[in-house]
Amino acid sequence: MLLKKFLKNRADDEKEEEVSLEELQERKIRLVRSIKRKAMIKRILVILVLFFGVAGGYKALFDTGEENSYTELKDQAFVSAYITDYYSYPRSDETKERLKNFTLSDDAYSYEYASDVESVDVRSVTIYNTEKLDSINQIYSYYIKCTYDVKVKDSETAVNTMFNKITVGKNGDKYKVIRPVTNIKNEAEAVKDKDVLDSYGYDPDKGSESVDEETKSDVKNTIELFLKTYNDDITQARLLFLEPDRLLPLDDNTSLELNGMSDVTKSEDTYYVNCTLKQTVSEMQMILKYHFEIDIEKNKVKVMEVY
Missing domain, CATH: 3.10.450.540 (Nuclear Transport Factor 2; Chain: A,)
Structure with missing residues (x-):
């Protein structure tokens, strides 16, 4: 009787052990699947983060480009308007007020034309070069070419061209001309290096x-x-x-x-x-x-x- 009971208990134990191994195997499989799912989810999240990060970077780049273009247009508009007021003659009260408002020193625009000059009308203002003088305080020099008509008493209207440098301080969307307008030319220079010039030459192909x-x-x-x-x-x-x-x-x-x-x-x-x-x-x-x-x-x- 005891032998049968011992054999029965041993058989039951072996059966329980076999069941435990199967369950362990199943748990292992489930664990591996879980780990794979988590790894896949992690990879997807990383890819999404990188994607949105790169997309955000490109968006910032494009936004910066648009902002730069917008800023350049505003700068050009201001410089053109200021120089037009600066050279125009006779000056209206509104013109004088604008010059006073946008110039750091009244002496910077207080000049006089010859007594026989009847009128000066600006035709065009072109900014051909820009120089950043102070990044922190946002100070720039703009090199411009201004063309204007001058009517002198008892003479026909003449067309003059003037090259100037105007130095401007910026604070956000606000401007101030902080130095007197100077008659300085800083145009682009021609390439003169012979080796460089030779590299620009065109050598047409030729048949044999x-x-x-x-x-x-x-x-x-x-x-x-x-x-x-x-x-x-x-x-x-x-x-x-x-x-x-x-x-x-x-x-x-x-x-x-x-x-x-x-x-x-x-x-x-x-x-x-x-x-x-x-x-x-x-x-x-x-x-x-x-x-x-x-x-x-x-x-x-x-x-x-x-x-």
Whole structure:
């Protein structure tokens, strides 16, 4: 009896142990799945955070760009209005009040024209350079070109151009001219370095073979037909161009005409042509150097470059 009971209890224990292992395995599987889900959720959250962070950064960048453009427009408007008041003569009471309001010192705009000057009217004000003098206090110098009409007694109206520097302090949307307007020119300078200038040169491609007179005549006809079509109808001209979308329309007042060919060579599939074109713009004409490349098989223009 005791042996049967012992064997029965042992069998029951082994059964309970087997059940426990199965449950443990199931729990392990559930735990692994849970960990994977949490890891996936974590990755998704990280991606979302990064996405919104980057999107926010781009938005801030675009907003900054828009704000910068808006600020530049306001700066231009202020400088233009101030210089217009500064040069205008005779000055109205409103003009005098604006100058007083926007200038740190009354002496900065208290000048007089010659006694025979009857009127001064500003035509245009162009800001061509800007210099930041003080980032903390928001002080800027604007270099401007001002064109104005001067009427002198017993004389015809003359057109004058003046180059100035105006120094402005900014506080939010508020402005103050803090230095007298000075007659200083700070225009862009021309590039003079020979090595740099040489790098700007255009060296047209050239074929390895020369061509006979008959071929030159055919090439001449191809270019003349293309130019005539180009002058009259951009849609049809693009049919004669190997990459149609690259051919942009001429100005409505402009036409091109072949003036002469200086060099025609060829490779296996291309004619290379250096020539001059007469460009007519309304009543003005000029001779320009052009380089053409023509696809031999398709008889279409591949390249058209002015140089």
